[in-house]
Amino acid sequence: MSLVVVGSVAYDSVKTPHGKVDRMLGGAATYISLAGSYFVPVKLVAVVGDDFAHEDRDLLASRQVDLEGLDRIPGGRTFFWQGVYSADMNDRATQRTDLNVFAGFNPKLPETYCPEPYLFLGNIQPSLQKSVRAQMPSLKLTGGDTMNYWIEDFRAELLETIREWDFLLINDSEARLLSGERNLRRAAASILEMGPHTLVIKRGEYGAILFRRDMHFVVPGYLLETLIDPTGAGDCFAGGFMGYLAGRGIGAPQSDTDIAELRRAVVYGSVMGSFCCEQFGVNRFRTLRRDEIDARYQEFATCMAF
Numbered sequence: 001m002s003l004v005v006v007g008s009v010a011y012d013s014v015k016t017p018h019g020k021v022d023r024m025l026g027g028a029a030t031y032i033s034l035a036g037s038y039f040v041p042v043k044l045v046a047v048v049g050d051d052f053a054h055e056d057r058d059l060l061a062s063r064q065v066d067l068e069g070l071d072r073i074p075g076g077r078t079f080f081w082q083g084v085y086s087a088d089m090n091d092r093a094t095q096r097t098d099l100n101v102f103a104g105f106n107p108k109l110p111e112t113y114c115p116e117p118y119l120f121l122g123n124i125q126p127s128l129q130k131s132v133r134a135q136m137p138s139l140k141l142t143g144g145d146t147m148n149y150w151i152e153d154f155r156a157e158l159l160e161t162i163r164e165w166d167f168l169l170i171n172d173s174e175a176r177l178l179s180g181e182r183n184l185r186r187a188a189a190s191i192l193e194m195g196p197h198t199l200v201i202k203r204g205e206y207g208a209i210l211f212r213r214d215m216h217f218v219v220p221g222y223l224l225e226t227l228i229d230p231t232g233a234g235d236c237f238a239g240g241f242m243g244y245l246a247g248r249g250i251g252a253p254q255s256d257t258d259i260a261e262l263r264r265a266v267v268y269g270s271v272m273g274s275f276c277c278e279q280f281g282v283n284r285f286r287t288l289r290r291d292e293i294d295a296r297y298q299e300f301a302t303c304m305a306f
């Protein structure tokens with residue numbers, strides 16, 4: 001059983017108080033796939049140009065990410081994003097977005113991907129997210145991400161899309177925008193009326209909250225000693241969360257046992273987000289081992305017990 005991941009594969013230029021990298025592998029689907037690959041086999045769906053480097057392809061392949069769905073457009077250039085972080089790294093400004101081949105992205109799944117049971121839809125146009133879901137008739141669990149742009153300017157399309165999802169994973173400002181509520185508890189209650197039975201609200205360095213109609217569960221952010229580059233942390237959270245559930249064979253939760261698995265999935269999400277911030281871009285995934293992930297998960301269990 002594999003997890004299908006759809007979204008951007010990019011080159012990023014990032015400046016943080018710790019330094020600047022002009023062009024490095026990035027993109028939401030890259031981070032989600034790398035993080036998820038520690039838990040379950042991943043099949044990637046994305047588009048790149050012919051400037052996409054062999055070594056970047058090799059990094060994904062070294063994590064056994066299936067690249068049959070990575071479309072390479074001859075003569076095209078890969079999506080490019082440039083961002084700069086504030087001194088405390090809680091805010092970032094986008095300085096440049098060149099959609100390039102991403103502008104024509106219209107994902108058509110390879111035949112081998114269609115029967116898979118797990119789907120994570122990264123932040124792309126809601127109608128494309130919907131069309132991918134429609135290509136997968138045997139789904140056990142579907143969820144995804146979105147962003148302000150789609151919430152504000154494509155609201156009807158977005159609502160129609162997430163109506164079919166099991167879970168939505170967004171940050172706190174997006175949850176407020178989507179629901180029109182400032183209070184997160186109210187925001188969550190309103191979003192849980194839109195279709196998904198499970199909502200995860202990411203709160204950057206403050207962790208995340210899992211909401212269902214009858215419960216919520218708060219997970220702190222891991223207290224890193226040195227935070228180098230937060231780019232991709234939210235996506236790695238998604239990869240850890242969804243990867244864990246897929247690896248355990250969990251579908252829409254039916255029992256208290258499944259809810260306990262959801263809680264664990266949120267902790268693994270927080271763990272993967274924290275590793276991502278330890279080095280620039282995807283660099284931490286060049287050396288990260290599964291035993292380090294499990295050790296940090298145990299540390300969470302100790303820190304959170306009372």
Ligand code: AMP
Nearest residue numbers: 008010026027028081231232233234235
């Ligand atoms: P995160 O820090 O988790 O929000 O993810 C940052 C990643 O998202 C970067 O690697 C970017 O390449 C990618 N990204 C930035 N803007 C967009 C966009 N408009 N659509 C899709 N991916 C994006």
